Amino acid sequence: MASTEQCREALEQLSRNLAGSGGDVRKAATLDRSLSCRLPDLDLTFTGRLQEGTLTDITQTPGPPPTKAEIRLTMTSDDLVALVSGHLSFAPAWATGRVKLEAGLRDLLRLKSLL
Template identity: 70%
Template sequence: MANAEECRTALEQLSRNMAESTGNVRQAAALPRTLSCRITDLDLTFAGYMRDGRLDDITETPGAPAEKADIRLTMSSDDLVALVAGRLGFASAWAAGRVRLEAGFRDLLRLRTLL
């Protein structure tokens, strides 16, 4: 099981990956949206603000998210680390129920380029 610091590091790497993206991926990552990532096995929620192709202002709180973010992810700590490292594909993890993604329909359409 990954720890909280490894999860934060993975989210910071995700932010760097989004910032380095181009084309449709860059366009989707540039959307100004709130994002939360609930880590079930650590009972933690990381939250931040996605804008200009980065994930900024990442905070960590115990338990479930206090507010409903525009884009909500739920997964285990190991799955977060594996997704960002490229060892786990998002589509297969989502299909297997290892990752849950909740967002409005328009956001889901835009986010498909990131997946």
């Protein structure tokens, strides 16, 4: 099980990755949406904002998210670290249920280029 600090670093790395991306990925990442990443194995939720191609205002709270974010991810702490490091591909992880993604239909369509 990854530590809370490893998960926070993974989210910060994801933010840096998004900020440095181009093309369709950059276009998809320019959404302005609230985001939550629930890690049930740590009983922890990270929340923040996806805006201007980066994740901002990343905070952590114990348990489930305090409010319903517009984009919601659920996965284990190890899967979060593996996804960001490139050791796990999002599409197969999502298809097999290791990663759960919930968002509005328009957001899902726009986010598909990130997958």
